[in-house]
Amino acid sequence: MAYRFLSSRVVPTSNRLTRRFLFIFTLSLSFTYLCYSLIFCSDTTMQSPSYEQHRCLLFQNVGGKKLLQKSHYCTMTRGDQKGLRDAASNVGLTHKGPSPSQNQSKHSAAFLNTARSTAARDPKANNNNGTPKFGNKKLPNAIIVGVKKGGTRAVLEFIRVHPDVRAMGTEPHFFDRNFDKGLDWYRSLMPRTLDTQITMEKTPSYFVTKEAPKRISNLSRDTKLIVVVRNPVTRAISDYTQTLSKKPDIPSFEDLAFKNRSLGLVDTSWNAIRIGMYVLHLENWLQYFPLSQIHFVSGERLITDPAGELGRIQDFLGLKRIVTDKHFYFNKTKGFPCLKKPESSSLPRCLGKSKGRTHVQIDQEVIEQLRDFYRPYNFRFYEMVGHNFRWD
Numbered sequence: 001m002a003y004r005f006l007s008s009r010v011v012p013t014s015n016r017l018t019r020r021f022l023f024i025f026t027l028s029l030s031f032t033y034l035c036y037s038l039i040f041c042s043d044t045t046m047q048s049p050s051y052e053q054h055r056c057l058l059f060q061n062v063g064g065k066k067l068l069q070k071s072h073y074c075t076m077t078r079g080d081q082k083g084l085r086d087a088a089s090n091v092g093l094t095h096k097g098p099s100p101s102q103n104q105s106k107h108s109a110a111f112l113n114t115a116r117s118t119a120a121r122d123p124k125a126n127n128n129n130g131t132p133k134f135g136n137k138k139l140p141n142a143i144i145v146g147v148k149k150g151g152t153r154a155v156l157e158f159i160r161v162h163p164d165v166r167a168m169g170t171e172p173h174f175f176d177r178n179f180d181k182g183l184d185w186y187r188s189l190m191p192r193t194l195d196t197q198i199t200m201e202k203t204p205s206y207f208v209t210k211e212a213p214k215r216i217s218n219l220s221r222d223t224k225l226i227v228v229v230r231n232p233v234t235r236a237i238s239d240y241t242q243t244l245s246k247k248p249d250i251p252s253f254e255d256l257a258f259k260n261r262s263l264g265l266v267d268t269s270w271n272a273i274r275i276g277m278y279v280l281h282l283e284n285w286l287q288y289f290p291l292s293q294i295h296f297v298s299g300e301r302l303i304t305d306p307a308g309e310l311g312r313i314q315d316f317l318g319l320k321r322i323v324t325d326k327h328f329y330f331n332k333t334k335g336f337p338c339l340k341k342p343e344s345s346s347l348p349r350c351l352g353k354s355k356g357r358t359h360v361q362i363d364q365e366v367i368e369q370l371r372d373f374y375r376p377y378n379f380r381f382y383e384m385v386g387h388n389f390r391w392d
Contacts, residue, residue, distance in 0.1 A: 135166075135192035139183070140199045142224040142317055143216065145285075146207025147275055149238040150228035151299040154336070156202045158310050161323050161339065166191040167200035175216055176209040183219070198317060204228075208274065208281050217288035224317060225289060230299030231391040232276025232378070233370045234359075239272040241360045254366050261366070266373045276374060279381040286384075296385055306337040 144152050160167050172178065174186045193199045206212040207227060216223055230238075240253045250256070257273060259265040268274055275281075285294065295316040302309045307325035314321050331338045331350055338350035375392055382388045 133192055135194045135197070137187050137190045137192055138199045139187055139219065140190065140201050140223065142198055142200045142226060143206065144200070144202035144204070144226045144228065145212065145216075146204045146227045146281075147229060147235070147278070148204040149235050149242065150204070150230040151297065151302045152202050152204045152228050154302055154306075155226065155228055155297055155309075155313065156200070158306060158323060158327075158339065159200070159313055159317075161327055162314065162319055163322065164197050164319055165200060165317075166193045166197050167202070171203040171205075172201055173203050173205065175212040176203065176205050179211075179215060198319070207285075208271075210284060213285045213288040221289070223289075223293070225285070225294045226297060226313065226316070227282075227294060228297040228299055228302070229278055229381075229389065231389075232278070232374045233367055233391075235276050235299075236272045236370065237359050237362055239275070241358075243272075244360060253360060253362055257366070257370065261369070264369055264372070266370065273370075277377050279377050279384055282381065282384060291385070296387065298389055300389075303336060 144155060146152070156167055159165050168189060168191065172186060172189050174181070174189075178185070190199050190201070206216075216225075236257070237253065240256070244250060254261060256270050257267060259267045266273060268277070282294075295313065297309055297313065306328045307323070310323045311321050314323060327339055328337045329340055330336075334350060336350070371392065378389070378391050
């Protein structure tokens with residue numbers, strides 16, 4: 001019809017060459033229009049959730065806030081958003097320079113590849129609404145096994161600053177109290193980690209639990225163990241102070257620490273005293289783990305030189321020294337180091353009120369008696385680990 005119209009109204013009928021040209025031109029226009037229509041329809045109807053999900057991930061990092069809100073694939077919990085940031089940091093997406101947009105395009109593809117490979121490894125890595133969860137829940141590569149009131153919480157919070165470490169915030173007590181719940185239960189408690197990250201947990205009571213070394217060894221003989229130790233007399237007083245805050249009606253420290261104070265007979269059945277006999281517990285661990293797989297942290301140096309202690313922990317875990325002295329400041333009120341203010345927060349990160357609390361005042365004679373009691377245990381411990389902690 002277009003051909004007849006053009007041939008009758010626009011050009012003479014005798015001009016065959018012109019008519020042929022118009023015919024071919026009209027036909028090509030129609031064919032081109034048909035192709036573009038098919039392409040547009042297929043793009044609209046055939047987009048997969050995977051495509052939309054990746055598009056959402058890309059916009060997440062270039063700041064397309066309004067676009068993100070239009071897609072249900074972009075609805076994330078805070079935990080999922082943290083996992084997204086962790087994944088981004090591990091492919092170099094985190095940028096601290098003056099113009100983040102300059103690096104966006106070259107890193108987006110790498111980030112999306114990481115997302116795809118993670119989904120392929122863990123087909124269950126999505127929650128019910130299709131939101132991606134990055135990484136896998138793995139059994140821990142390293143465990144802070146002790147000791148109570150030695151500084152384990154501080155070590156955990158400080159090492160978690162490292163981008164290659166993901167750790168449980170609570171104590172699972174799997175190898176002492178909850179072993180009958182099984183490995184699937186234990187694994188389900190772990191944070192999701194990427195292949196390049198270390199999974200950690202801390203339960204200080206493991207160090208004094210007889211069955212814990214064998215159970216951890218059966219799980220993995222390559223597990224790295226961290227033990228935070230402290231002057232056993234100071235540790236016992238701190239332990240008692242914590243218990244007293246919860247149970248104000250308990251007997252005095254002296255009554256619990258001694259069977260007969262006049263004779264200097266210490267009650268080693270009291271848990272606060274027994275924990276500080278480090279060498280006895282270590283002998284149990286060395287039946288299942290070589291000393292090279294156990295790293296000892298000085299609770300005293302953790303206060304006076306937190307960066308130094310964290311540097312040695314990072315070396316032990318095979319990590320680059322990223323947590324340094326620039327991350328710490330000394331809080332004079334608590335008498336303890338705190339983490340400096342993170343970029344995403346308006347407040348510094350200090351440990352809770354229960355950390356750094358004032359100890360109960362104990363008679364100096366009682367302290368001297370306990371020092372005499374612990375001295376031979378301390379010397380044997382120094383010899384066994386090859387380090388003098390200078391508690392005497």
